Amino acid sequence: MTTEPAAPATGSTTPDVLGMQIAHRVILRDLDRTTGVAMAMADGGVPITARRTRMLVRYLELMAESIHHHHQAEDDILWPVIVERAGAHVDLTPLTEDHDALLPLLDRMRGGALAFQATPSRQSAAALAARLVELRSLLSEHIAEEERATFPVIRRYLSVADWRDVEARIRRNARMSFELPRIGAAVTPPELAALKADAGAAIVLMLALFRPAYRRMERAIWG
Template sequence: MNTDPATTDPATAESADTPNVLGMQIAHRVMLRDLDRTIGVTMAMADGGVDITRRRVRAVVRYLESMVDSIHHHHRAEDDILWPVIELRAGAHVDLTALTEDHEALVPKLDGLAETVRKFGASPSRRSAAVVAGRLVDVRNTLAEHIAEEERDTLPVIRRYLSVSDWQDVETRIRRGANMSFELPRIAAAVSADELSALKRDAGPVIGVMLFLLTPRYRRMEKAIWG
């Protein structure tokens, strides 16, 4: 069975009795996409290529604060919700120690990023923008390595040992603690039409309504940052 997300139709990526991990793959993709985009704009602000206006600064600070909270939530959810289920079902077939240690190593990096974002918001300048950009690069490099390891080692275990019901319960519990007003339009902006349709089918019709209500505000924030 082909499980390469780059070459597989998301609607048929998994068999009926295999967990569809598309949502997890998309969450990882969105985090890296956000880091790349915010690195770009903060570097441009530091270089003088993008104006440091009051409106842009407010939007960048709000976006980065939400992004940091989102990454923290993703990793806490894995530690507290997903890992125990994997350990229960897979037992000795999996060792999550290295991934948990990665999460622990990311905490001070994310906290350091949040602090530089606050300082940038209080005193915006090309210099403080450069500090934020540097922190973002550090987080991005660490997270990219972690995600590659996690997808290589964990996704096959989920597909093999967890039931569809197990996985649906994990995803439901994770969504309950997420900031959906940020997460939903952010995800919708980063996926293909087929992927979005698959996610809507999994999550139910309420997602479409929420996207209709939440997307305009999110797009205004994006416009304030990236134009």
């Protein structure tokens, strides 16, 4: 049975999808940066040290966890709300199929990271870079299609209350010690101010708490 769409959201009731846009930007930024350092190690331009190896593999573990959480939350939380509100006005099948295709690529990337950790070398760094490139290729196309297909529907059919509930539920199981400093490093000052104003004082305090450890990890990997 087709669900009838709710009345379109208009005016001040239009959800602000900035948080989702930033989450997508952070994913692609991380894939660009980790691919870059893996390629640089493969080329011999960046030294393969024990500390860099350890921190990069840990970063990739956290990044893979974050990507999986993001897309699982879309399947379990966001997609059902969109279907309930928009009915036949959106087809999420291609996006769900992308999510299914993502899982083996994440596993391949994790395997490449573990192989690099076990035997750090220019060859294993090159293999890891190749796994990151294929992961980035899928996600760049998927994110572009997702934003094209869903953002207009979210703005039109979901209420602000719907969207706030979705965002809160997605954040509930996220590893904020990793997510928050990544976001803080990727946004513009006006975007950060908007996020802080929306999320409240607790997020500001957590960002200040988690940022130093994240920066140490960044320096160990990228210098």
